[in-house]
Amino acid sequence: MTNTSVFVDPDPGSTMWLGIVWAIYAAIGIPANLLVLVLSMTKNVRIHPINICIISIAFADMMVLVSCLSSIIWALTYDIRVCKVMGVGIYVFVVMSMTLPSCLSLCRYVGVVRDEKELHPMLKPLRRRKGILALNGIFWTYGLLFNLPFILTDRMGLDSLGFCGVVEISSVLLWVYYLVFVISVLFGAYIVTFIFYRKLSAWVQETSSLMTATSHTxxxxxxxxxxxxxxxxLLFVPFVFYYPAVVVQMALRISPNLISVFTARIFVITLPVPHLVDPFVTLFFVKCYHRTLVELISKGRKLFKHLVYPTQGSPMIIPQSNVSS
Known part of the structure; x- marks a missing residue:
């Protein structure tokens, strides 16, 4: 009896080294994103509503790396079911990771505006934690559902890049859906991020010029x-490491024999890099995360010294002799 789920890979050698490289990325990036999630639960970070967006980004990044880690299983088994699940995971969480910076910039701008009258009525709920949670829920609902047409039509598998994802699209309807609900959404997210980044920049310049700034300000x-x-x-790193692969993928969808599978896989070798870099960017730039991490490290050092040197810093007590004279 033959196993019909076993797939013949066009270039097994490149599959193995790609799986190993992605596994190395995952081994570094998964703990780093998990650290951001743990720090997000601490009191000093939880008081900032913006941490909800950062939690979503860190979780999406971590799950991209978990999906990429399964590439080593694919390289060892060539089980097409593994490739299909991996493709769904990568498409869902990569898209989420790329769209969520727009949520971050939007929520931060709404949070710093002093007068609610300056905000569009649809943005006013974002001044509260529940509103930010609801917006993140909308993002995640989209992320979990937009792949359904590709799953239901069995379009997940090994694509022309030698990459587990959406395979050749033969239907005009699916092509239109792909362009609208994948490409257009990503492009729209970049526009939203750019618009509210500019608004934040203008707010910073205006507020910095005030002579009566308080410590809170x-x-x-x-x-x-x-x-x-x-x-x-969050915008620059994906632009450098994603878009060469995206351009090559679009070219291969038009002309499948343009380049070899080995060459195509070179373009996706850096795909997990943004999800590896993002948690370190968060820990470096967001002060509440950085400060909380430093405090935890300091407490850990003190605990370690106490366990290793339990008598350090305490007076030595010399037992008195009970021998009578």
Whole structure:
């Protein structure tokens, strides 16, 4: 009896080294994103509603790396079911990771606007934690559902890049759906991020020029500047490491024999890099995360010293002799 789920890979050698490289990325990036999620639960970070967006980004990044980690299973088994599940995971969480910076920039801008009258009525709920949660829920609902047409029509598998994802699209209807609900949404998310990044920049300039800034205002300014730096990185890193692969993929959808599978896989070798970099960007730029991490490390060192040297810093007590004279 033959196993019909076993697939003949066009270039097994490149499958193995790609799986190993992605596994290395995952081994570094998954713990880093998990650390961001743990820090998000601490008191010092939880007080900032913006951490809801950062939690979503960190979770999406972590799940991209978990999906990429399954590439080593694919390289060892060539079980097409593994490739299909991996493709769904990558498409869902990569798209989420790329669209959520727009949520971050939008929510931060709404949070710093002083007068609610300046906001569109649809944006006013974002001044509350429940509103930010609802917006993130909308993003995740889209992320979990937009793949359904490709799953129901069995369009998941090994694509022309030698990459587990959406395979050749033969239907005009699915092509239109792909362009609208994948490409257009990503493009729209970049536009939203750019618009509200500019609004944040204008707010920072205006607030910095005020002569009566309070300590609270200065803290808000510092946090906003750091969020803006973080957003820059969240946009710049994917632009460098994603879009060469996206361009090649679109070219291969038009002309499948344009380049070899081995060459195509070179373009996707850096795909997990943004999801590896994002948690370190968060820990570096967002002060509440950075400060909380430093405090936890300091507490860990003190605990370690106490366990290793339990008598250090305490007076030595010399037992008295009970021998009578």
């Amino acid at each position: 200065n803290e808000t300014l510092a946090l906003t500047r750091n969020i803006m730096r973080m957003i820059k990185w």
